[in-house]
Amino acid sequence: MKQKLLEIRDLRINFASDEGEVQAVKGISFDLFRGETLGIVGESGSGKSVTSLSIMRLIPTPPGKIESGSITYYTTDNQPINLLELSEKELQKIRGNDIAMIFQEPMTSLNPVMRCGHQVDEALMLHKKWNRAEAKKETLSLFEKVRLPNPERMYNAYPHELSGGQKQRIMIAMAMSCKPDILIADEPTTALDVTVQKTILELMSDLKTEIDASVLFITHDLGVIAEIADRVLVMYKGEIVEQGTVAEIFKNPQHPYTKGLLACRPPLDFRMKKLPVVADFMEVIKTENEIQIIEKQYSIHDVIDKYKITNEDTQARLDKLFLQEPLLKVENLKTYFPIKTNWFGKTSEYVKAVDDVSFDVFKGETLGLVGESGCGKTTLSRTLLQLTKTTSGHIFYENTDLTTLSNAQMRPLRKDISIIFQDPYSSLNPRMTIGNAIIEPMQVHSLYENNKIRKERVIHLLETVGMEAKHYDRYPHEFSGGQRQRIVIARTLSLDPKFVICDECVSALDVSVQAQVLNLLMELREKLDLTYIFISHDLSVVKLMSDRMMVMNKGKIEEIGIADDIYNNPQTEYTQRLIAAIPK
Amino acid sequence: MLRKLCYGFLVLILVTLTVSSIIYLAPVDPTRLTFGQRSDNATVKAKKAELGLDQPLQVQLAMYLNDVSPISLYGDYPACQEKYDYLKIIGLGGNCLVLKMPYLRESYQSGRRVTKILGDAIPKTALLALVSIIFASILGIFLGVLASLKQNSWVDNLTSILSIVGYSLPSYVAAILFALLFGYFLGDFTGLNIQGSVFELDDFGNEIIVWKNLILPALALGLRPVAIITLLTRATMLDVLTQDFIRTAKAKGISNNIIIFKHALRNALNPVITAISGWFASLLTGAFFIESVFSYKGLGEVTVNALINFDIPVVLGSVLFTALIFILVNILSDVLYAWFDPRVKVG
Numbered sequence: 033m034k035q036k037l038l039e040i041r042d043l044r045i046n047f048a049s050d051e052g053e054v055q056a057v058k059g060i061s062f063d064l065f066r067g068e069t070l071g072i073v074g075e076s077g078s079g080k081s082v083t084s085l086s087i088m089r090l091i092p093t094p095p096g097k098i099e100s101g102s103i104t105y106y107t108t109d110n111q112p113i114n115l116l117e118l119s120e121k122e123l124q125k126i127r128g129n130d131i132a133m134i135f136q137e138p139m140t141s142l143n144p145v146m147r148c149g150h151q152v153d154e155a156l157m158l159h160k161k162w163n164r165a166e167a168k169k170e171t172l173s174l175f176e177k178v179r180l181p182n183p184e185r186m187y188n189a190y191p192h193e194l195s196g197g198q199k200q201r202i203m204i205a206m207a208m209s210c211k212p213d214i215l216i217a218d219e220p221t222t223a224l225d226v227t228v229q230k231t232i233l234e235l236m237s238d239l240k241t242e243i244d245a246s247v248l249f250i251t252h253d254l255g256v257i258a259e260i261a262d263r264v265l266v267m268y269k270g271e272i273v274e275q276g277t278v279a280e281i282f283k284n285p286q287h288p289y290t291k292g293l294l295a296c297r298p299p300l301d302f303r304m305k306k307l308p309v310v311a312d313f314m315e316v317i318k319t320e321n322e323i324q325i326i327e328k329q330y331s332i333h334d335v336i337d338k339y340k341i342t343n344e345d346t347q348a349r350l351d352k353l354f355l356q357e358p359l360l361k362v363e364n365l366k367t368y369f370p371i372k373t374n375w376f377g378k379t380s381e382y383v384k385a386v387d388d389v390s391f392d393v394f395k396g397e398t399l400g401l402v403g404e405s406g407c408g409k410t411t412l413s414r415t416l417l418q419l420t421k422t423t424s425g426h427i428f429y430e431n432t433d434l435t436t437l438s439n440a441q442m443r444p445l446r447k448d449i450s451i452i453f454q455d456p457y458s459s460l461n462p463r464m465t466i467g468n469a470i471i472e473p474m475q476v477h478s479l480y481e482n483n484k485i486r487k488e489r490v491i492h493l494l495e496t497v498g499m500e501a502k503h504y505d506r507y508p509h510e511f512s513g514g515q516r517q518r519i520v521i522a523r524t525l526s527l528d529p530k531f532v533i534c535d536e537c538v539s540a541l542d543v544s545v546q547a548q549v550l551n552l553l554m555e556l557r558e559k560l561d562l563t564y565i566f567i568s569h570d571l572s573v574v575k576l577m578s579d580r581m582m583v584m585n586k587g588k589i590e591e592i593g594i595a596d597d598i599y600n601n602p603q604t605e606y607t608q609r610l611i612a613a614i615p616k
Numbered sequence: 617m618l619r620k621l622c623y624g625f626l627v628l629i630l631v632t633l634t635v636s637s638i639i640y641l642a643p644v645d646p647t648r649l650t651f652g653q654r655s656d657n658a659t660v661k662a663k664k665a666e667l668g669l670d671q672p673l674q675v676q677l678a679m680y681l682n683d684v685s686p687i688s689l690y691g692d693y694p695a696c697q698e699k700y701d702y703l704k705i706i707g708l709g710g711n712c713l714v715l716k717m718p719y720l721r722e723s724y725q726s727g728r729r730v731t732k733i734l735g736d737a738i739p740k741t742a743l744l745a746l747v748s749i750i751f752a753s754i755l756g757i758f759l760g761v762l763a764s765l766k767q768n769s770w771v772d773n774l775t776s777i778l779s780i781v782g783y784s785l786p787s788y789v790a791a792i793l794f795a796l797l798f799g800y801f802l803g804d805f806t807g808l809n810i811q812g813s814v815f816e817l818d819d820f821g822n823e824i825i826v827w828k829n830l831i832l833p834a835l836a837l838g839l840r841p842v843a844i845i846t847l848l849t850r851a852t853m854l855d856v857l858t859q860d861f862i863r864t865a866k867a868k869g870i871s872n873n874i875i876i877f878k879h880a881l882r883n884a885l886n887p888v889i890t891a892i893s894g895w896f897a898s899l900l901t902g903a904f905f906i907e908s909v910f911s912y913k914g915l916g917e918v919t920v921n922a923l924i925n926f927d928i929p930v931v932l933g934s935v936l937f938t939a940l941i942f943i944l945v946n947i948l949s950d951v952l953y954a955w956f957d958p959r960v961k962v963g
Contacts, residue, residue, distance in 0.1 A: 088867055092858075120872070127869035135867075140860040145882050145957055155868045190958040206868065 036106055037213055037246050038064035038087070043101035045082055048094055056082045058270040059101070064214065069240065069247040071261030071278070073254055073293065075542045076513065079270040080250050084216050087248075088133055089115060089123055105131065108213070129159040132207035136219040138199035142191040149175075149187030152206045159210045174205040177242075178235060196405070197228035204236065211243045218250045225404045225569045230613040233260050252542040254293050255615030258282060266290045269323060288314035288327045295332045296547035298576035300599065300614065303346055306554055307547040307576070308335040350579055350594065358392035359531060359563050360416070365389045365425035367408075367415045385411035387587035388425075393531075398557065398564040400578030400595060402571050402610060408587040409567050413533045416565070417451055418442055429531070447477050450529035454536035456516035460508040467504035470494070470523045477527060493522040496559075497552060514545035521552065525560070533565045538573060550577065571610045575599050583607045620950070624943035629681070631939040632932070636680055639928050640673055683719045684936065690714055720936070721929040723922075730933040733918060738937070740814060741907070741914035745899035747830055748838035753892055756842045760849025760888075761876065767854060775846060782843035788905035791836040795909060798832055808832055811911045833910045837903050841895040848891050852884040859883075885956050893949035900945070901938040 045057040057079040064070050074080045085091045087103055103115045105126070115126070135141040143151060152174060153167040162170070168187070175183035178201040191199055200220060207215055217236065221229035237260055240247050249261055257264055257278065264281045266274040266289065274287040285291045292310030312335045317324040366389075368382035385408045393399045403409050414420040416427060418434050427434040429449065434442065453459040460469055470490045471483070480486045491501045497518040508516055517537060524532060534553065538546040550573065556562060566577045574581055574595070581598045583590040583606065590604045602608045664670045668679055682688045690696050692704070692712040702714035720730035763775040782790075799810035812829040856862065857880055865879045907916035915934065922930035953960045 090863060090866055124869045124871055127867055129869055133864075133867040135860060135864060137860055141864045143861040143865070143879050143883070144959060146879070154870065158869060192959050203864075206864075 034065040034067065035110070036063055037066050038106070038248075039102075039104040039112075040083075040087075041102045041104075043083065043086065043103065044099040045079070045086055045091065045096060046099050047082075047096050055270055056096070057086070060267075060270075060272050062265055062272065062275065064246050064248060066213075066246055067244060068262045069237070069249055069260055071257035071264045072248065072250045072267055073252065073257055073264060074267035075252055075544050077269075078267040080267045081218055083267075084133075084218050084248060084250050087115065087214075087216060088127055088131060089118075090133075105214070125159075128155045128207075128212070129210045130212055131214045131216065132210065132212040134200070134203050134207045134215070134217040134220045137223055138196050138203055139223065141203060142199055144191055146190075147187070148189050148191060148194070148202050152202065152209055155206060155209050170209070171205070174209055175202075177208075177239065178202075178205045179231075180205075196224050197232065200224060200228075200232055201235070204232070204239065208239055208243060208245075212245055214248065215240065215245045216248045216250070219252070220249075221256065222251065222253075225613075226571070226615075227404055227569075227609060227613040229256070229615075236260065252544070253297075253615070254282075254543070255297055259615050266293070285332075288325070291332055293544055295335055296544050298547075298550070298572040299336070300572055300575065303341040303596070304336070304339045304576065305341050306339050306551045308332070308339065309547045309551065310544050346596070353394045353397045353579060356395045359395045359430065360393040361426075361428040362392070362416070363390050363426045363428070365412075365415065365427065366423040367411050367420055368423045384587045386415055389584075389587075389589055390425075391582060391589065391592060393563060393565060395563055396557075396561060397580065398566050398578045400574035400581040401565060401567045401584060402569065402574045402581060403584035403590075404569055404610075407584045409584050410535055411587075412584070413451065413535050413565065413567060416533065417446075417449060444477075447479075447527045448529055449531045449533070450524045450527060451533045451535060452517075452520055452524050452537040455540050456513055456520050457540070459520055460516060462508055465505050465507055466494075466511075466519045469508075469519070470526050473523065473526050479527065490522075490526065493525055494519075496525070496556070497522045498548075512545075513541050514548060517541060517545075517549050518552065521549075521556075525556070528560075529562070531563045531565075533567070535567045536569065539568060539570065546573070553577070570614070571599070572614045583610065620947055624947065627943060628936070628939055632681065632684065632936055633677060635935045636677060636932055637673065639931065640676055642926075680721075680932070683721060686718060687713065687715060720933040723927050723930050725922075725925055725927045725930075730929045733930060734915070734933055734937060737913065737915045737918045740912065741903075741916065742900060743814060744830065744833055744837065744903070744907075744912065744914060745896060748834040749841060749892065749896045749899055751834060752838035752841035752845055752895070755838075756845025757849050757881075757885075757888065759842070759846040761853055761881065763846065763850040764853035764857065765876065772850075775850070779843040779846045782839050783847075785839065786905075787836065787840060787903065788909055790839050791833070791906045791909040794832050794836045811909075813911070813913045815913075829910075829912070833903075833906050833912050836909075837899060837906050841892070841899075844891050844895070845888060848888050849884065852887055853880060856880045856884045882956060886953060889949055889952050889956065893945050893952070897942045897945040900941045901934075 040063070041061045042059045043057055043061070044055070044059050046053045047056050048054075060079075060083065062070075072080045072083065082091060082096070086098055091098070098116060101116070105113045105115055107113065107130070113126075115123070118126070142148065149168065149171050152171040153164060156162050156167040156170055157164065160167075172183045172187060175186055180186045180198060180201050186194070186198070186202070191202075194202070203220075220236070221232050224232065233256065236247070247260075249257070251257060254264075261278055263277050264275065265272050266281070266287060268287075268289045274281065274285070274290050281290060282294065285294055289310055291313045292308065295308035295312070296310065298307060313328055313330060315326040315328065317326065365386055366384070367386040368384050370381070371383055372381040387408070389412065391399070401409050401412070411420060415422055416434075418427075418437070422435045425435070429445065432445070434445070437445070460466070464472075467487070467490055470493060471486050474480060474486050474489070475483075480489060487504075491504060494501060494503060499515065499518055499522070503511075508519070511519065520537075537553075538549050541549060553564070553566075554577070557564060564577070566574060568574050578595045580593060581595040582592040583598065583604070585606045590606050591598060591602070598607065599611065602611055661670075668676055671679070682690075687705075688702075689708070689711055690700055690702060692707055692710060697704075700714070700716050700719055702716035705713045705715055707713075717731070720734070722729050723733060726733075759775050759779075763772040766772050795810045798806050799808050803810070808828055808831060809826075812826060814825055814827065814830050815823055816826050816829070862875060862879060865875050870879075901915065903914075904916040904920050906912070907914045908920065911917070915937075918930065919934040921927075922934065
């Protein structure tokens with residue numbers, strides 16, 4: 033029998049909110065054994081992060097409160113310690129030393145005014161009682177272990193000087209520094225590109241073996257779990273609905289929610305007209321104080337077969353698309369940003385964000401654009417909209433060269449060309465009701481005669497994106513991330529655009545929610561005859577959405593072609609790396 | 617950095633030109649002030665010519681700038697050399713290009729050099745400003761941190777209310793209240809004077825330093841900065857304490873005190889520095905009311921007197937000094953920003 037490290041029994045956590053107490057975790061129990069990696073999977077709000085924070089007693093209190101239960105940690109000599117009964121002083125000895133944690137947001141989880149090296153030293157000096165020189169030596173060797181380039185320089189660098197992946201490596205070094213028994217990783221790769229995610233996951237499993245720790249790995253993505261975990265817990269609405277080994281869960285899922293999570297990842301070997309979602313497997317009925325789940329009797333295979341598109345259909349669609357005139361023609365587009373100016377204000381050095389890019393987009397087509405952060409895809413989309421000025425080159429939209437237009441001449445065209453941004457949390461004004469947010473663009477462009485007609489139109493749009501008329505007067509904070517992205521889509525549609533740029537519009541969302549939003553976008557494309565440029569760092573998502581795919585690297589186009597061809601037969605090493613990074 | 621200095625220099629010239637234009641255009645005749653009512657026209661005219669007041673405005677402005685500038689153009693003869701105490705660089709006909717200390721002219725009233733008058737007053741004011749801003753920073757940051765840690769408790773509420781009262785209280789009211797309470801009613805107990813400077817003359821005419829005369833003006837002067845610094849520190853600390861990196865620090869097992877002072881406070885200080893440097897600059901340039909109430913003979917008192925008597929050179933000198941201080945303190949606070957927050961680059 034393996035040694036038990038952590039034993040959680042009947043843990044209940046409540047959060048106080050405006051509408052009274054909300055049960056975030058409803059009496060869960062599980063064990064963590066020495067040397068294993070236990071994955072906890074679930075969507076936002078399922079209680080998985082709250083559970084992980086409660087082990088370290090890091091839940092913000094108030095509003096959070098651990099109502100009942102026990103969290104027992106077994107020390108190396110098998111002494112049980114109930115973490116819920118410890119004083120703050122005693123907890124501080126365990127935090128970082130026996131149990132360490134890696135957080136989701138490497139961008140904000142490091143202190144911006146402290147050198148990275150000192151932030152790691154700090155834990156070593158505190159728990160091991162080392163002096164600064166000893167701690168520095170250990171930190172440098174840790175930086176080497178987490179494969180940071182040039183450890184000495186990283187030691188003296190401030191967090192803002194590093195990339196997201198490098199910051200997460202610092203966080204891992206920090207968490208591993210005191211060789212903890214338990215490592216809790218709360219969505220450590222969600223904020224990172226797929227390629228970076230892959231290297232971080234490899235690093236974590238290597239280091240775990242080296243220091244013989246157990247890992248509690250929290251994520252919303254079953255694909256990631258398959259890469260790293262031995263056992264899985266599936267959490268849904270504060271309860272554990274299913275648990276087992278990774279092989280069991282993937283081969284023979286029992287709970288409909290697990291089936292939904294497994295099925296909703298974009299497929300790689302075939303095309304689909306829509307993705308399966310959790311709702312294909314179960315129905316949730318909310319009564320006064322009870323949530324009832326009714327299972328539908330479909331297997332994953334049934335649902336996938338229902339939505340599959342044959343190769344012939346795909347070919348027919350492509351043939352039809354390419355017969356048309358291009359809607360957008362981009363010729364030798366360059367966008368440079370000045371980084372250094374000399375004494376006379378003349379630019380002496382540039383960042384070439386978009387460097388000599390040419391391509392066409394056909395009417396009704398979806399052109400996928402894929403690449404890592406910093407490859408120039410967002411600058412390209414902003415340039416197409418003329419939100420960033422071009423350095424040289426031409427953009428023809430229906431034979432009008434956008435680069436020659438003044439701001440005033442561009443304005444009527446803004447109705448036709450629209451954009452959906454990445455972050456649904458910050459792209460809605462928190463002080464504006466969603467109805468007003470959607471009606472505003474119509475007023476600006478004087479669409480429709482009066483506000484009464486406009487309001488009817490807004491309600492129609494809300495219904496189109498799967499929201500309800502009663503949501504008109506509510507504020508953004510009342511909605512979840514997926515709902516907000518629907519609202520943003522409704523706002524984009526309010527002007528009846530013909531051409532929509534989706535800039536990483538699902539990367540901030542859970543996989544299960546991502547599937548719903550992608551389905552909505554595909555449905556709207558057929559219904560409203562839209563043309564998309566779909567941008568993402570995740571090649572699997574781009575492949576699902578697009579007819580043709582364009583791979584960008586360092587401001588240049590690496591390759592462009594039919595999406596399936598690029599996936600099945602990538603020409604450049606860069607594309608091959610992007611494909612290899614997709615969790616299988 | 618260099619560009620900032622250039623901008624600062626430009627501001628200095630513009631301030632000089634604007635203020636001197638306004639004053640020269642005012643309908644007052646300084647020569648009359650110098651001689652009083654019973655002066656004959658010939659003397660007045662001679663004095664006017666000597667001061668250059670009979671010249672058109674632009675000539676007067678040019679002459680003043682020439683006097684102020686460290687590199688300037690003067691007549692090349694001994695009397696002139698003695699007056700300006702310059703170092704000749706290169707001769708140009710009857711004139712020469714020279715290097716000198718800025719010459720701020722002489723007071724119409726006392727005939728003393730303005731540089732000397734300001735030089736006497738500035739150390740007193742600087743001492744007062746320094747003491748009160750240090751007092752205000754320490755107390756304000758301490759109270760702000762305390763209030764943020766005990767958010768919504770009675771400590772927090774009391775601090776906030778007192779801060780708002782302290783900020784709303786005009787400085788002269790505070791000064792009079794302090795003088796009355798601690799200097800008069802409790803005077804026997806505290807041993808403090810109602811009025812007086814730090815540098816006083818004793819009964820034998822020797823200059824002595826009376827440190828206790830600094831206490832009440834410094835307290836009265838520091839009251840509003842304390843209030844502002846407290847409120848600002850509280851607000852930014854509350855913001856910083858909810859950030860992710862504070863949670864990271866907790867997860868490392870760091871104790872609360874270290875988290876507050878090492879991790880949170882340094883992140884919270886940036887807006888506080890802006891407030892402190894702004895206040896420090898305005899305190900340095902003289903606290904007119906406070907200095908009057910306590911009859912503390914600093915820059916504020918000198919300036920007010922000069923204004924009342926239309927002593928133009930003194931007023932101009934004082935304004936110039938004020939502008940200089942603001943520019944220097946601004947540059948200093950930029951440097952401090954970069955020191956506290958590495959994301960900010962100097963220049």
